[in-house]
Amino acid sequence: xxxxxxxxxxxxxxxxxxxxxxxxxxxxxxxxxxxxxxxxxxxxxxxxxxxxxxxxxxxxxxxxxxxxxxxxxxxxxxxxxxxxxxxxxxxxxxxxxxxxxxxxxxxxxxxxxxxxxxxxxxxxxxxxxxxxxxxxxxxxxxxxxxxxxxxxxxxxxxxxxxxxxxxxxxxxxxxxxxxxxxxxxxxxxxxxxxxxxxxxxxxxxxxxxxxxxxxxxxxxxxxxxxxxxxxxxxxxxxxxxxxxxxxxxxxxxxxxxxxxxxxxxxxxxxxxxxxxxxxxxxxxxxxxxxxxxxxxxxxxxxxxxxxxxxxxxxxxxxxxxx
Numbered sequence: 001x002x003x004x005x006x007x008x009x010x011x012x013x014x015x016x017x018x019x020x021x022x023x024x025x026x027x028x029x030x031x032x033x034x035x036x037x038x039x040x041x042x043x044x045x046x047x048x049x050x051x052x053x054x055x056x057x058x059x060x061x062x063x064x065x066x067x068x069x070x071x072x073x074x075x076x077x078x079x080x081x082x083x084x085x086x087x088x089x090x091x092x093x094x095x096x097x098x099x100x101x102x103x104x105x106x107x108x109x110x111x112x113x114x115x116x117x118x119x120x121x122x123x124x125x126x127x128x129x130x131x132x133x134x135x136x137x138x139x140x141x142x143x144x145x146x147x148x149x150x151x152x153x154x155x156x157x158x159x160x161x162x163x164x165x166x167x168x169x170x171x172x173x174x175x176x177x178x179x180x181x182x183x184x185x186x187x188x189x190x191x192x193x194x195x196x197x198x199x200x201x202x203x204x205x206x207x208x209x210x211x212x213x214x215x216x217x218x219x220x221x222x223x224x225x226x227x228x229x230x231x232x233x234x235x236x237x238x239x240x241x242x243x244x245x246x247x248x249x250x251x252x253x254x255x256x257x258x259x260x261x262x263x264x265x266x267x268x269x270x271x272x273x274x275x276x277x278x279x280x281x282x283x284x285x286x287x288x289x290x291x292x293x294x295x296x297x298x299x300x301x302x303x304x305x306x307x308x309x310x311x312x313x314x315x316x317x318x319x320x321x322x
Contacts, residue, residue, distance in 0.1 A: 086110030177300030215240035230266025
């Protein structure tokens with residue numbers, strides 16, 4: 001039991017929680033929203049009418065699948081479709097189905113940190129799209145990108161959907177894009193979803209729904225701390241709060257303590273005090289326009305090939321090359 005407790009206390013999760021809750025201001029990473037409960041809550045979020053991002057990207061892929069297939073297969077006989085953070089692959093299956101039905105030579109290489117997610121995705125692909133060659137890659141983005149950057153000789157199409165890059169501030173996003181560029185060869189393409197600036201109320205509604213699903217998702221990081229680190233957070237003491245700055249395009253999520261309280265994290269032998277209305281910053285969701293995207297690409301040494309938008313211009317998928 002002692003050995004197990006020590007392993008937990010020394011885990012990356014534990015160390016990041018310790019640092020985040022003892023920093024000023026306090027912060028926790030949004031990547032820790034996700035466990036079995038968090039995954040289920042995020043599926044519910046994607047189905048909400050307020051959460052426009054998913055349907056917008058479905059619309060883009062459905063309406064432009066022929067054009068994308070032509071771009072991906074241009075001047076090559078075969079290519080590999082890599083997807084960072086593939087998850088359940090629902091949107092990607094639109095492309096996979098079209099490519100498969102048209103007899104295009106390609107293979108699909110989803111990358112995810114969760115082996116369980118990859119196993120489920122592989123089983124569903126084998127069942128629904130048996131002609132698609134799938135080769136899953138478990139690990140972090142950068143570990144797997146380093147490998148494919150040096151070992152792969154076919155054209156690579158790297159997919160990064162859902163505006164996940166929006167979780168990074170601009171300097172971090174440029175570093176991320178530079179690392180993606182380093183994994184690319186001449187002729188490779190990067191296909192990336194980026195949520196667009198729009199009516200601020202539309203953005204706020206997407207991250208603060210009336211049913212409280214997003215609030216439960218945000219608070220799930222506290223539930224994980226309780227379950228995995230012996231915490232005693234009372235979730236009712238904290239409210240979910242979302243803000244959006246239309247000038248910078250940055251949406252931020254917080255958990256806010258409604259009154260003074262003390263929390264114990266047994267596995268870390270740590271007591272954390274909260275003042276009334278003290279915040280824990282949990283997530284950013286960056287929004288973009290074409291000018292900002294062009295600047296980011298230029299800073300990272302990428303050139304913009306083209307872009308595809310949904311009917312409302314709420315969301316865009318951009319294609320970059322070296």
